[in-house]
Amino acid sequence: MANEDKRATLLARLQTAIELEWSTIPPYMVAILSMKVTDNREAANLIRGVMMEEMLHLALVANVLNAVGGTVHIGADNLPTYPLRLFKDRDVTVNLAPFSAANVATFMKIEEPETSVGAFYRSIVALLEELDAAGGLFTGDPARQLYEDYYWGAGNQIIPVKDLDSARQALAVVIDKGEGAGSHPPFTPDEPLRMAHYYRFAEIHYQRQYLPSDDPAKPPTGPALPVDYSQVHPIKVNPRASDYAPGSKLARLNDAFNSRYTMMLRQLAQALTGTPKALYTAIMNGMHGSTSTALDMMTTPIAGDPEGRTGCPTFDWLDKASTGS
Helix, strand or coil, X not given: CCHHHXXXXXXXXXXXXXXXXXXXXXXXXXXXXXXXXXXCHHHHHHHHHHHHHHHHHHHHHHHHHHHCCCCCCCXXXXXXXXXXXXXXXXXXXXXXXXXXXXXXXXXXXXXXXXXXXXXXXXXHHHHHHHHHHHCCCCCCCHHHCCCHHHCCCCCCCCCCCCCHHHHHHHHHHHHHHCCCCCCCCCCECCEHHHCXXXXXXXXXXXXXXXXXCCCCXXXXXXXXXXXXXXXXXXXXXXXXXXXXXXXXXXXXXXXXXXXHHHHXXXXXXXXXXXXXXXXXXXXXXXXXXXXXXXXXXXXXXXXXXXXXXXXXXXXXXXXXXXXXX
């Protein structure tokens, strides 16, 4: 394969990696918000920590893509929709669904260590090494790089990428925390959130915390982690906008959520393609600002629903023009 073709493959794989990290954020967010205010606080914090790190991972991959002269694409045409089959070679279907034992088990499958996704990321590193040896790889505009000042809320910091070493460092964070993690949880007693994602979900699954001495191939043996799967809102799984009657409260709330979600994605795209400071706005106004609307939907019954379910945002791309506003 010629270097030009290898570079095209590298750019395509980095874009795929961005879409992979992006697609996990809505399911994690829905699971968190579906919880009622109960003793599930510890579980909610664990999932929230993973969700924020997925945003960090997206930013790190974007830094690598920008450093090698690529352009991040986030738009209506590559918006993740659910149910979503996340991996071609594994039977993992991801849903917008309430917090449950089954959903936590799915999250564990997403983040399972030493999977093909880990191999996928390592193939990106190998391509970077091969193309860098040929020279002229890291030609991207440094002004597109995200720095730690633009992000917070995760156990690691954004790493600006300018060469092979910094690209390796950025991708190592993604690999070590996510699906490429090794077989042992990298954590210490005073920094439990430094565990790879799989082990945080395993703590919820087993309802017990890991001790540093625990064998990661076995269930954790530490203090109990209380979980109550009954204390969740009965939201509709994988909702569609058509589930909400035109003009109804849920339809209006869903449009409001999707308008803000779309705005967040536009701001995220701006942040990753030349306006780094827009990342702060995207997270504060988009992600955090949409929480109250989502919660309002999850406590509002769907009119005439025989199962008594409540609403849930559909995470659609919604331009203002399409809402009639």
